[in-house]
Amino acid sequence: MNQHYLxxxxxxxxxxxxxxxPRQNFIIRCPVTMPEFGxxxxxxxxxxxxxxxxxxxxxxxLSRLHYEYAKEEDLAAMKPYELRSYLDYAEDPDGCCxxxxxxxxxxxxxxxxxxxxxxxxxxxxxxxxPWQEYxxxxxxxxxxxxxxxxxxxxxxxxGIPVEEAMEKLWALIFDVxxxxxxxxxxxxxxxxxxxxxxxxxxxxxxxxxxxxxSSNGTDLTVGLADDATWEGASSKAENGxxxxxxxxxxxxxxxxxxxxxxxIVYGTKPYVYNGQLIEGWHVxxxxxxxxxxxxxxxxxxxxxxxxxxxNACRIGEIALVPASSPINQSGVLFYNxxxxxxxxxxxxxxxxxxxxxxxxxxxxxxxxxxxxxxYSLTHVDFMVGxxxxxxxxxxxxxxxxxxxxxxxxxx
Numbered sequence: 001m002n003q004h005y006l007x008x009x010x011x012x013x014x015x016x017x018x019x020x021x022p023r024q025n026f027i028i029r030c031p032v033t034m035p036e037f038g039x040x041x042x043x044x045x046x047x048x049x050x051x052x053x054x055x056x057x058x059x060x061x062l063s064r065l066h067y068e069y070a071k072e073e074d075l076a077a078m079k080p081y082e083l084r085s086y087l088d089y090a091e092d093p094d095g096c097c098x099x100x101x102x103x104x105x106x107x108x109x110x111x112x113x114x115x116x117x118x119x120x121x122x123x124x125x126x127x128x129x130p131w132q133e134y135x136x137x138x139x140x141x142x143x144x145x146x147x148x149x150x151x152x153x154x155x156x157x158x159g160i161p162v163e164e165a166m167e168k169l170w171a172l173i174f175d176v177x178x179x180x181x182x183x184x185x186x187x188x189x190x191x192x193x194x195x196x197x198x199x200x201x202x203x204x205x206x207x208x209x210x211x212x213x214s215s216n217g218t219d220l221t222v223g224l225a226d227d228a229t230w231e232g233a234s235s236k237a238e239n240g241x242x243x244x245x246x247x248x249x250x251x252x253x254x255x256x257x258x259x260x261x262x263x264i265v266y267g268t269k270p271y272v273y274n275g276q277l278i279e280g281w282h283v284x285x286x287x288x289x290x291x292x293x294x295x296x297x298x299x300x301x302x303x304x305x306x307x308x309x310x311n312a313c314r315i316g317e318i319a320l321v322p323a324s325s326p327i328n329q330s331g332v333l334f335y336n337x338x339x340x341x342x343x344x345x346x347x348x349x350x351x352x353x354x355x356x357x358x359x360x361x362x363x364x365x366x367x368x369x370x371x372x373x374x375y376s377l378t379h380v381d382f383m384v385g386x387x388x389x390x391x392x393x394x395x396x397x398x399x400x401x402x403x404x405x406x407x408x409x410x411x
Contacts, residue, residue: 012184020049090131097142103147137355145247172332175330178191188244205395213390223257223259229358260287267281311374316374323385345385
């Protein structure tokens with residue numbers, strides 16, 4: 001692993017991705033398999049002026065042991081301090097920001113009771129909802145990034161020694177995250193500007209709905225929420241600070257109307273859900289709700305996902321990603337949503353982002369729902385883009401505009 005690139009990557013994620021501000025509390029979730037990278041992020045956080053750098057270590061093997069041996073009711077019974085450990089920092093007058101570093105084994109929980117895992121996760125999401133609303137509403141800066149883990153690298157590059165697979169995955173992450181340019185800040189500045197150009201054009205068209213078709217059978221019409229706005233590239237927190245929520249990111253995204261999605265869509269990449277893979281799947285929508293679904297692998301897990309709560313069977317996000325994205329061009333299947341969703345157009349079951357309607361961040365739940373946004377305890381991205389994907393947008397006055405031709409922006 002290139003140590004210079006490692007520090008460049010950490011510095012970029014902390015100082016540009018999260019954009020830690022002086023005196024803020026900086027919460028970092030980091031896998032135990034990558035302490036070196038966690039330390040680099042703490043160093044970068046203090047250099048940026050953080051008041052406290054709080055590290056929450058995460059362990060796939062420990063999680064598996066909990067789910068395998070602990071009783072469901074005990075796993076779901078969270079203690080008040082677990083929520084307060086986030087809210088105390090968020091409510092601090094100096095505020096907070098957060099970084100989630102992913103390095104999960106895509107099949108860390110394979111073979112365990114999927115229904116039990118889903119119920120426990122639902123209970124935990126309900127309990128932590130007050131904290132999650134800080135990130136969903138951009139009340140704080142937040143960023144999700146990833147680093148290799150041995151089990152993940154072995155899944156991406158099977159058949160070679162794990163050490164070699166780790167090196168290959170590091171090199172690939174440095175490439176698609178623009179670290180290997182030697183100047184990721186300048187590279188991302190240009191990339192963000194291009195994303196804003198696409199976003200601004202989509203907003204200027206003021207689309208009512210879009211129609212997605214591809215040769216694999218996808219034929220889906222997605223109506224957009226009332227007063228919908230397209231977002232992407234970078235976001236702005238409540239305190240006015242710019243941040244990049246996902247590193248990498250190639251998407252421009254919007255909020256569908258929860259009752260105006262119709263047709264069928266086929267998944268184009270496997271999806272990792274609760275530590276297991278769903279493959280070869282499709283879903284059919286009528287008036288915004290999934291009315292039929294199937295999968296070649298883990299169909300029952302897809303059913304569990306869609307029944308997480310009453311609105312998990314509706315979509316909360318539509319994101320446009322060109323087939324020319326560096327991640328897609330790498331030709332690698334990452335088995336990691338952060339990367340695979342940025343190689344492909346995608347939708348998301350569940351919760352919508354309030355920022356995707358005008359003034360949404362300051363609206364009540366009832367107000368955003370009145371605009372057609374979906375409310376759910378889950379938000380699960382699934383990939384639907386293809387090399388021949390066509391997307392046609394229709395404006396409120398009935399004009400049809402090509403948005404995607406052969407998998408890429410026509411803008």
